C-alpha cells in the first residue's frame with residue numbers, strides 16, 4: 238500500500254513508506270472537537286515511515302490520559318495532517334486519513350469511544366465497536382503489535 242496525502246493548500250505533502258499498523262475510527266469528543274466532525278479516521282503508522290515536506294506547526298491538546306496529543310498542522314492552511322498521542326510512549330503516530338489523496342485505501346478495523354457519538358451516526362455491521370478504548374489484541378494484527386513493541390521510546394518533551 239502506497240499512501241500519499243496532503244493538507245488543504247498543498248504546501249504540506251507526505252508519503253507513508255511502510256505498511257500501516259492499524260486504522261481506527263474514533264468517536265471521542267476530543268476527535269469530534271479537533272475535526273469539527275462526528276468522528277476521525279486515524280491510520281497509525283511507524284513515525285519513521287513518514288516522509289513529509291512543507292512546514293508544519295504543533296499544537297498540544299488535552300487527552301483523557303492526561304499526557305496530551307500533538308496536533309501537527311500545516312503552517313499555512315492549518316489543516317491537521319498527523320497526530321501523536323504521548324500516552325503511547327513510542328514513535329507511532331496517526332495520519333488523519335481524510336488527508337490521504339485516496340482516503341478509500343484505508344478501512345477502519347474498529348470503531349472506538351462509540352458511546353460519545355451522536356445518536357444519528359450508524360456503525361457498520363460486522364466491524365468491532367467499543368464504547369471506550371479498543372482491546373489492542375482484538376483489533377491490531379499480531380505482526381503490528383510486534384512492530385509497535387519493537388519501537389524505541391519517543392522523547393516528547
Ligand SMILES: [Zn+2]
Pocket residue numbers: 244245246247248249311312313314315316
Ligand atoms: Zn496547507
Ligand SMILES: [Zn+2]
Pocket residue numbers: 263264265266267268269350
Ligand atoms: Zn478520539
